[in-house]
């Protein structure tokens with residue numbers, strides 16, 4: 001098992017955001033977390049990447065307990081995160097933003113930079129443009145590209161399709177599948193449940209800090225409860 005989350009409880013002050021979340025991600029999978037606003041999806045990703053401390057429970061990476069490990073060391077182990085709301089550095093160029101992703105790495109990363117530019121030709125055309133002047137979709141590409149520059153074993157993506165036009169949403173989901181086909185495991189958080197479930201090997205449904213359902217993505221697409229709650233009842 002590549003990534004295991006075991007019965008984690010996470011608090012913001014006295015408020016319990018996660019109440020015993022357990023999930024796992026196998027090498028090579030795309031696994032999605034779906035759920036309403038405030039269900040705990042972002043908190044789960046942040047706890048895995050080390051941005052939030054846990055109150056109890058464990059996070060394991062390749063069987064090793066990393067619950068107390070600092071975030072930058074988790075990045076080095078192979079946990080890459082593209083945060084919610086993009087989080088690019090607006091005053092830095094596209095290329096500088098991408099290189100920020102490689103700053104914890106030792107050794108050669110120019111091949112990875114070329115790979116990111118190959119994956120996102122738009123970024124290759126705009127290497128010297130300030131990230132803050134790129135469009136919303138382009139900034140999303142920068143954020144994903146920057147996470148890829150950490151050369152992750154597992155890529156944590158928080159709402160990569162947020163705020164994008166339908167055509168660009170389809171493009172982002174295609175790119176996620178390509179990244180996965182290239183050998184990177186993906187843990188994906190999405191409001192856009194329909195498309196996320198379509199490309200996911202498995203998915204977990206979160207409700208108010210708990211996992212209420214887990215199944216292969218395609219099964220959840222046909223699940224009446226999931227359809228009513230998260231797929232607009234269609």
Ligand SMILES: Nc1ncnc2c1ncn2[C@@H]1O[C@H](COP(=O)(O)OP(=O)(O)OP(=O)(O)O)[C@@H](O)[C@H]1O
Nearest residue numbers: 012015016017035036037038039040041042043044
């Ligand atoms: N910094 C914070 N301080 C206090 N409470 C927080 C903080 N961040 C999140 N929470 C609370 O924790 C719970 C889970 O939030 P989280 O951001 O993980 O939800 P989410 O599933 O990602 O929601 P969304 O779909 O809106 O992004 C919510 O009740 C939220 O209000």
Ligand SMILES: [Mg+2]
Nearest residue numbers: 041042043084
């Ligand atoms: Mg969120």
